[in-house]
Amino acid sequence: MATTLESESKVKIWANSGDSHILEPDNLWHDILPKDLADRMPRTERVSETEEIVYVDGSSFSRQLPRSVNKKLQANVRGEELEGTLNDLSHRPPGARDVKARLADLDGEGIWGEVIYPSVGIWDYLVTDPKLIKVAFREVNEWRLAEVQNFAPDRWVVAPTIPLMTVEDAMDEVRHVAEIGFHCIFLPCDPTEGAEDWNSEVWDPLWSLLEEIGLVITVHLGSERGGTKLLGRGPGKAVYNYVETTYGPQRFATKLIASGALDRHPKLRVLLSEAGASWVPFLGDRMNEGYRQHGFMVAPKLSRSPKEILYSQVYATFQHDVSAVEAATCGYRNVMWGSDYPHMEGTFGHTQETLHELFDHVDPELRKRITIDSFRELFPHVPAPAGD
């Protein structure tokens, strides 16, 4: 038995990641936009070891930064004994900004294909000037394609941002990004301030277009309309605020299902990144209960149960949760692993350890489903890693 486990632990597990990021160059906006426009786009300024200020078009908010992250901290989160101190500080993987170094990092970690979101660009959706957004998003999407996706087009699925002040603006950019070679679009948990909410029928032409051209909707946590205004204070705030970020993607899925948007567009698929996956069975049951028990006021009626729609059209990523693997054994097949590279919540430096802990005792077919196949179901142009 010990021999088997020992040999298992030496085998490299390759996994696709449905949740990764690129750190943008500090001067990105000034490199691609005129100064007066670039000055208004999101930027961060570190003011102390543990705090940065995020500036967005004339307003700003403060953000706490990790003092440290290391394998020992991750071990502690997994319930193991914490040894040593937490002062060996937040490290940044070599490939966080450099695409060539990134491939080397990924090969070392055993990460194959990736959905790549922005980092600072998560807050691009807080900008509300429609003219500014249209110009800025067009330019930054061109940059993302040329400088990131095209470096490894068979492995990297970069998520472009889409202007959301009107559905027409959104559709213009969706047509453009599809034409130039993107495979998905990044939508925020809430539409930009001033735009209609996701359950509104005004978005139906956008859903139809996405379904027709086959682009996947990718949603990343932390992109709520309120930004950090939603953060709690006081005792327990670190864990409370971390958990709070889980709900935005759940609300996104609930709105698209309850409003009938996914039912009317059965080929439309949604990837929810970094918010875990074990809540999906719960949400499916809860929506079914609401649909049944409050049936007298349910509108619109759906052709399939909310849970069936959720299970078939929504995919969800997790990094460390053992219960996410278990969710895949109770009928929810669209569980997807994600590394969150190069962010501190992710697995850089301990990816193989994490994958072995998660999957060494799991049926190989289920492991392959979560690490490789659910990703390739959304992005079939990404080949399987060698050996899988």
Ligand code: MN
């Ligand atoms: Mn992430």
